[in-house]
Amino acid sequence: MDLKKNSxxxxxxxxxxxxGTAYAEGVVxxxxxxxxxLIQPVxxxxxxxTGIKTExxxxxxxxxxxxxxxxxxxxxxxxxxxxxxxxxxxxxAGITQPLNDEIINANIPAEYRDPDGNxxxxxxxxxxxxxxxxxxxxxxxxxxxxxxxxxxxxxCMRSGQHDxxxxxxxxxxxxxxxxxxxEWMKGLKANLGRKPDGGDRPQAGAIFAGExxxxxxxxxxVGLMMTNDKEPQEKEWGNxxxxxxxxxxxxxxxxxxxxxxxxxxxPNRDNAVKLLQFLASDEAQKLYAEKNFEYPVExxxxxxxxxxxxxxxxxxxxxxxxxxxxxKQASEMVDRVGLDDGPSS
Amino acid sequence: MPAEAGLPARGLALPVRxxxxxxxxxxxxxxxxxxxxxxxxxxxxxxxxxxEDWPHLVRNVLPGASVTTFGLLAMVAVxxxxxxxxxxxMMVAYEFPFRRTLSWALVLPLAVPAxxxxxxxxxxxxxxxxxxxxxxxxFGFQSARDYWFPDIRSTAGCALVLSSVLYxxxxxxxxxxxxxxxxxxxxxxxxxxxxxxxxxxxxxxPVARPAIVAGVALxxxxxxxxxxxxxxxxxxxxxxxxxxxxxxxxxxxxxxQIALIMLLLVFAIxxxxxxxxxxxxxxxxxxxxxxxxxxxxxxxxxxxxxxxLLVALPVLLGFGIPVFVFGQYAMRRLDQxxxxxxxSAFFNTVMTASIxxxxxxxxxxFLLNAARLxxxxxxxxxxxxxxxxxxxxxxxxxxGLLFVLARFDNTLDSFMxxxxxxxxxLLLMGSAAGIVIACTIRFxxxxxxxxxxxxxxxxGRLDEAARSLGRTPTQSAVSVLLPLLAPAILTAAVLxxxxxxxxxxxxxxxxxxxxxxxxxxxxxxxxxxxxxxGAAAALVIIATALVPVLVLSRALARDxxxxx
Numbered sequence: 001m002d003l004k005k006n007s008x009x010x011x012x013x014x015x016x017x018x019x020g021t022a023y024a025e026g027v028v029x030x031x032x033x034x035x036x037x038l039i040q041p042v043x044x045x046x047x048x049x050t051g052i053k054t055e056x057x058x059x060x061x062x063x064x065x066x067x068x069x070x071x072x073x074x075x076x077x078x079x080x081x082x083x084x085x086x087x088x089x090x091x092x093a094g095i096t097q098p099l100n101d102e103i104i105n106a107n108i109p110a111e112y113r114d115p116d117g118n119x120x121x122x123x124x125x126x127x128x129x130x131x132x133x134x135x136x137x138x139x140x141x142x143x144x145x146x147x148x149x150x151x152x153x154x155x156c157m158r159s160g161q162h163d164x165x166x167x168x169x170x171x172x173x174x175x176x177x178x179x180x181x182x183e184w185m186k187g188l189k190a191n192l193g194r195k196p197d198g199g200d201r202p203q204a205g206a207i208f209a210g211e212x213x214x215x216x217x218x219x220x221x222v223g224l225m226m227t228n229d230k231e232p233q234e235k236e237w238g239n240x241x242x243x244x245x246x247x248x249x250x251x252x253x254x255x256x257x258x259x260x261x262x263x264x265x266x267p268n269r270d271n272a273v274k275l276l277q278f279l280a281s282d283e284a285q286k287l288y289a290e291k292n293f294e295y296p297v298e299x300x301x302x303x304x305x306x307x308x309x310x311x312x313x314x315x316x317x318x319x320x321x322x323x324x325x326x327x328k329q330a331s332e333m334v335d336r337v338g339l340d341d342g343p344s345s
Numbered sequence: 346m347p348a349e350a351g352l353p354a355r356g357l358a359l360p361v362r363x364x365x366x367x368x369x370x371x372x373x374x375x376x377x378x379x380x381x382x383x384x385x386x387x388x389x390x391x392x393x394x395x396x397e398d399w400p401h402l403v404r405n406v407l408p409g410a411s412v413t414t415f416g417l418l419a420m421v422a423v424x425x426x427x428x429x430x431x432x433x434x435m436m437v438a439y440e441f442p443f444r445r446t447l448s449w450a451l452v453l454p455l456a457v458p459a460x461x462x463x464x465x466x467x468x469x470x471x472x473x474x475x476x477x478x479x480x481x482x483x484f485g486f487q488s489a490r491d492y493w494f495p496d497i498r499s500t501a502g503c504a505l506v507l508s509s510v511l512y513x514x515x516x517x518x519x520x521x522x523x524x525x526x527x528x529x530x531x532x533x534x535x536x537x538x539x540x541x542x543x544x545x546x547x548x549x550x551p552v553a554r555p556a557i558v559a560g561v562a563l564x565x566x567x568x569x570x571x572x573x574x575x576x577x578x579x580x581x582x583x584x585x586x587x588x589x590x591x592x593x594x595x596x597x598x599x600x601x602q603i604a605l606i607m608l609l610l611v612f613a614i615x616x617x618x619x620x621x622x623x624x625x626x627x628x629x630x631x632x633x634x635x636x637x638x639x640x641x642x643x644x645x646x647x648x649x650x651x652x653x654l655l656v657a658l659p660v661l662l663g664f665g666i667p668v669f670v671f672g673q674y675a676m677r678r679l680d681q682x683x684x685x686x687x688x689s690a691f692f693n694t695v696m697t698a699s700i701x702x703x704x705x706x707x708x709x710x711f712l713l714n715a716a717r718l719x720x721x722x723x724x725x726x727x728x729x730x731x732x733x734x735x736x737x738x739x740x741x742x743x744x745g746l747l748f749v750l751a752r753f754d755n756t757l758d759s760f761m762x763x764x765x766x767x768x769x770x771l772l773l774m775g776s777a778a779g780i781v782i783a784c785t786i787r788f789x790x791x792x793x794x795x796x797x798x799x800x801x802x803x804x805g806r807l808d809e810a811a812r813s814l815g816r817t818p819t820q821s822a823v824s825v826l827l828p829l830l831a832p833a834i835l836t837a838a839v840l841x842x843x844x845x846x847x848x849x850x851x852x853x854x855x856x857x858x859x860x861x862x863x864x865x866x867x868x869x870x871x872x873x874x875x876x877x878x879g880a881a882a883a884l885v886i887i888a889t890a891l892v893p894v895l896v897l898s899r900a901l902a903r904d905x906x907x908x909x
Contacts (some may be wrong), residue, residue: 029858036869037878055858058869061592062744062854069751073758073771075858089595091668159579161593197498197579198467199875209472210488230677231877312694331593335405340581 026242028271029055032064032202033081034258050115067095067263074265077272082258083163085170087119088324096261101273107280109321112257112297121257121320122279123294126313127168128253130215130222130241132207141214143172143246147187153186153343155191156203156212156294160339161331163216164256166293169330171254171316178329185337194343201225201234208240218256219243219313223293223306243310252316257297352372361904366719366818372419373715373724376708377731379785383745384608384734387601390748394598398590402599410586414610416500417507417575417582418565424508425564428659429515430557434545437523441652448520449898454663455513455840456890460573461883462510462663463503464876467578470497503580507568509663514567515560517836518798522556523549558621559798563791565614566736570606572850583607584738597744604741611736615729625719667833668887674880680871681881690866691885697777697852697862698845701784702838708785709792709837713800718782718818728772732790743851746783750774750855779855780862784845791844792837800826800831832900839897843890863889 032039036056043054059066063081067074079090091114092098098117105113111119129141146155160163172181193212202227203215225238245253260279266272278284285296295303295313302308334340347376435441436448454462469879470476472489486492496502575582583603591600644652716728734742754771761769773779803826811821827834849864856862861869863886867879876883 035872037871057856057858058853058865060852060853060868061588061740062747065597065744066747066751066854069748070771070774071751071755073755075775159587163593166593185771194496195498195579198577199872201875205471205473206489211472217440231674327593328595331589331595332401332405335401338405340579341409 009106009124015267026051026271027053027055028268028275029057029075029077029192030101030275031059031076031263032273033059033066033086038292039080041291042279042284045283045287046275049278050274054275063094064090064093064095068093070268072265074263075161075267076263077266077268078275078311079261079263080259081261082256082323083196084121084167084256084259084320085163085327087114087121087257087261088257088321090261091118093117094187095264097264097266099262099273099276101277103277104280106125106300107282107285109297109299111317112259114321115319119259119261120276121259121297123258123285123288124255124297124315125218125220125258126245126253126255126315127216128219128310129244129246130204130217131205132213133240133242135213136242139186139244141244141246143168143248144184146191146214146216146246147184149187149191151214153191153193154213155188156193156206156215157196158198158203158216159196160185160334165216166327166334167256167323168216168254169333170326171248171318173326173329174318174323175248175250175334178333182333182337185333185339189337189339189341192339192343196340201237202236204241212294214244215241217312219295219307220293222310223304226306227293232271245311245313247314248316250316252258252314255295255315257320258294277281356871366715369715370719370721370724373712373719374727376712377727380708380731380734380789382749383783384605384709384737384787385745386748387737387741388605390598390745391601391605394596394602396599396602397502398594398599399595399602400446401594402586402590402603406586406590407583407603409482410581410583413500413580414569414582414584417580418568420501420504421507421511421564421568422561424504425512426557426561428508428512429560430519430550430553432521432656432659433516433520434549435529435652435656436520438545438641440563440641441649441656442550443653443657447653447656449895450660450664451516451656451659452894452898453891454510455843455894456847456887457510457664457667457887458573458849459507459567459571460577460849461671461867461876461886462667463574463577465667466497466502466506466509469666469668470494470502498578498580500580503574503578504550505662506574506578507571509659509666511564511567512659512663514563515557518556518560518795519553520772521798521832522553522802547573555621555801556619556798559565559794562614562618563735563794566611566790569611569736570738572738572740587738587741591741600741601745608733610737611733614736615701615733619729627714668884671880671883671887674877675884678878678881682885684881686861687863687866687882687885690861690863690882691889693777693860694846694862694886694889697780697784698842699846701781701788702842704781705785705789705792705836705841706796706838708789709796710834713793713796714819714822716802717800718751718822732793734786735788735790737787739850739852740785740854742787743783743854746779746786746851747774747854750779750782775856775857777860779857779858780852780860783851783855784841784848787848787851788841788844791840795832795837795840796830799830799836835897835900842893846886846890 008185036058043056063079067076067079079096081087081090096118099150100117104120112124113119121274131138131141158315160169169181172184176184194206200217200221203212203217204222206212207215222238222241225234228238243329247253248333260276262269262272262276279281282298282301285298285301288294289296289301289307290304293307295307432451432514436444468474477494480492480494481487497505498510534544534781539547560779569584572588575585584607587600587603587607590603591597675681712728712731716725752772754769754773757772758769761767773782807825807829811825812818816824847864849868850860853865853868856865863882866882867876870882871878
């Protein structure tokens with residue numbers, strides 16, 4: 001009796017929940033690590049211009065594994081993600097295919113592209129210092145100075161194992177080598193005001209609360225906080241801080257990207273290429289910049305006024321693909337140093 | 346079972362002939378094998394690893410993560426036992442204002458997902474939250490450096506969050522025992538002059554021990570598989586280590602290896618539970634006594650309201666704080682409630698959760714019935730094993746299942762192409778069936794645990810009377826046991842429904858295009874660390890889970906009051 005009930009239930013499950021196929025004409029299927037809310041305005045503009053509909057599936061982990069397992073039956077055309085490490089991971093997982101497109105290559109500078117054309121950076125964000133307007137008088141702080149004992153007990157940051165910090169630490173290894181970076185990380189740990197946790201925005205909240213004087217965070221969060229009409233508290237956080245662009249010895253600031261790749265088995269390849277071309281176009285780049293306060297990767301395009309008010313970004317020109325190589329090393333270093341244990345131990 | 350038909354009537358004292366039930370046995374083993382597929386698939390991944398990460402993990406990651414995990418488990422065990430048992434005891438032993446309301450309100454925190462509770466607690470006890478703001482205004486402090494305040498972003502804070510939303514498991518299992526079984530022995534103790542406190546410590550608590558342990562075992566499995574609360578609060582448990590090894594250290598094999606070693610921990614918990622249950626098993630002599638009701642002592646004077654406050658506290662923590670925090674966010678986003686996406690997410694959630702609940706409860710009934718009738722150790726052990734999926738973190742279990750489902754889909758597709766010239770594509774991955782399968786596997790332990798507890802409280806020979814009258818084992822189980830198990834079955838169905846409605850990690854990984862549940866909808870609009878923009882969906886999750894929880898509370902209450 002139970003078995004019969006089970007099979008009926010299973011049949012219902014299959015019949016009623018089958019979401020239908022997404023291989024229709026005039027469609028492009030997207031798997032994304034970015035919140036749909038962030039990319040929807042750009043996708044809507046794409047549909048308005050081309051008539052091609054977009055289907056979006058948001059994943060928070062395991063995107064690469066999913067596409068790998070789906071194999072040749074995979075419905076995905078375009079993979080969108082944040083962070084250079086995920087773009088390189090997609091390439092290594094063999095779920096992307098190279099694309100040599102004149103339009104895209106003309107718009108996106110080489111350091112933001114995979115040398116083989118397997119992925120493209122679309123927007124960039126700088127890993128900067130949030131500094132208390134009230135308590136920090138410095139106008140320039142280098143990355144190296146974050147280990148200076150003068151900041152003891154005054155620095156806040158999110159987990160060192162988060163992609164965003166691993167990106168910065170990988171860049172540090174690329175610039176300084178592993179020994180120097182590990183010494184620096186020990187100094188950074190000693191300077192922490194509290195155990196690393198939360199996202200980038202709560203670090204600004206901690207500065208507002210007086211728990212810390214400076215914090216590591218991405219630029220676009222500051223724009224999002226300052227313009228958050230829904231949460232007045234976040235406006236207070238955003239207005240309590242100044243953005244300082246820290247630099248490596250070459251005088252440049254670490255940036256990371258959000259990007260996209262053409263899926264290896266893309267069933268709607270032509271539409272996918274059109275979408276990628278659109279994402280690299282002036283129109284999409286401007287939309288990204290205005291709505292999300294990110295930096296357009298296309299040269300000559302201006303960021304939004306809010307972002308311009310932070311000062312001028314001098315982005316590091318070290319190719320991102322080179323930085324991504326040190327990610328695992330950076331992650332193990334965070335464990336070894338015990339960065340996430342906070343200042344005490 | 347035709348072999349059993351036409352058995353001669355027998356005296357009750359004689360044991361019913363042992364049957365081998367080959368089909369039942371085979372069925373149980375096959376179901377268990379299917380349920381364990383994701384675990385096998387993870388084991389395959391783990392074994393394909395080189396183990397090159399282990400020196401690093403052993404030196405720098407696992408010692409700390411183990412200490413944190415054990416500390417967290419210990420604190421949550423103590424927390425949920427204290428809250429769950431104390432409130433169940435207050436409910437059955439004393440009369441105080443709002444007792445009836447609180448008796449169901451105590452179950453409400455079940456509706457709140459731990460990942461949302463963690464966020465709500467962090468906000469509520471944060472510098473700008475109401476608690477610290479009040480504290481500052483009281484003493485005139487200006488900045489966070491002027492005073493000390495306990496940090497919610499700590500192992501203890503995480504234990505508080507998890508205890509506040511998980512104690513209902515202990516409360517539910519314990520209250521039923523206090524209500525069902527306490528009467529006879531408690532009455533005897535009372536007539537011998539024991540005061541209520543003494544009756545509690547010396548009589549009721551030992552009787553309730555198996556139920557308490559069953560509840561705590563569920564709580565501990567939920568604590569082990571939690572990633573949302575621990576990650577958000579910066580508590581680096583073994584589960585966090587699994588994810589970080591997979592995602593940050595780039596080694597899925599290493600993550601799977603840690604996850605499998607964690608399953609050993611789960612075996613220990615299950616073993617302890619089994620031991621506590623078998624060591625002391627009580628069931629009433631007659632089924633009618635199960636609905637008996639011990640008299641309550643009325644608390645006089647200030648003690649009454651004090652009791653009310655005390656029992657209301659866990660509800661305020663586990664339900665009040667999350668609803669307050671997300672309610673505030675939702676108030677600023679009222680337009681979200683009108684979105685058609687929210688409506689379809691709601692529909693999908695109710696559908697998935699209902700189907701999963703029916704499927705899971707049916708499977709649990711089938712497995713327990715098989716274990717009961719076949720009475721061989723291998724079936725009993727296999728059935729216990731089938732529930733370990735619950736202890737795996739949802740995302741990891743989902744990943745193990747993803748490999749299996751995709752392999753199945755692709756194999757079926759190439760078979761169909763080769764022999765029938767038709768493509769079935771991704772049959773399971775392209776539909777929501779994957780979610781139903783994942784949640785069924787994940788939450789089988791819940792249904793199994795709830796129904797097993799109910800089954801153990803029934804006198805052992807109950808259905809044998811029916812069998813002695815010529816019914817087959819299955820017939821007698823259906824006609825005699827099923828009605829008596831109704832409260833346990835309802836409890837099981839509700840627990841599975843609620844947990845499926847809250848499930849995030851496996852759902853987000855296995856769903857097809859265009860299919861959102863309420864839990865995934867929250868995070869499509871908001872990042873993990875900033876769920877304000879998903880506030881409306883978060884509240885709807887809580888409301889959706891609330892309805893069956895209330896139905897359950899009322900049904901259990903009615904069941905009881907009717908026999909007063």
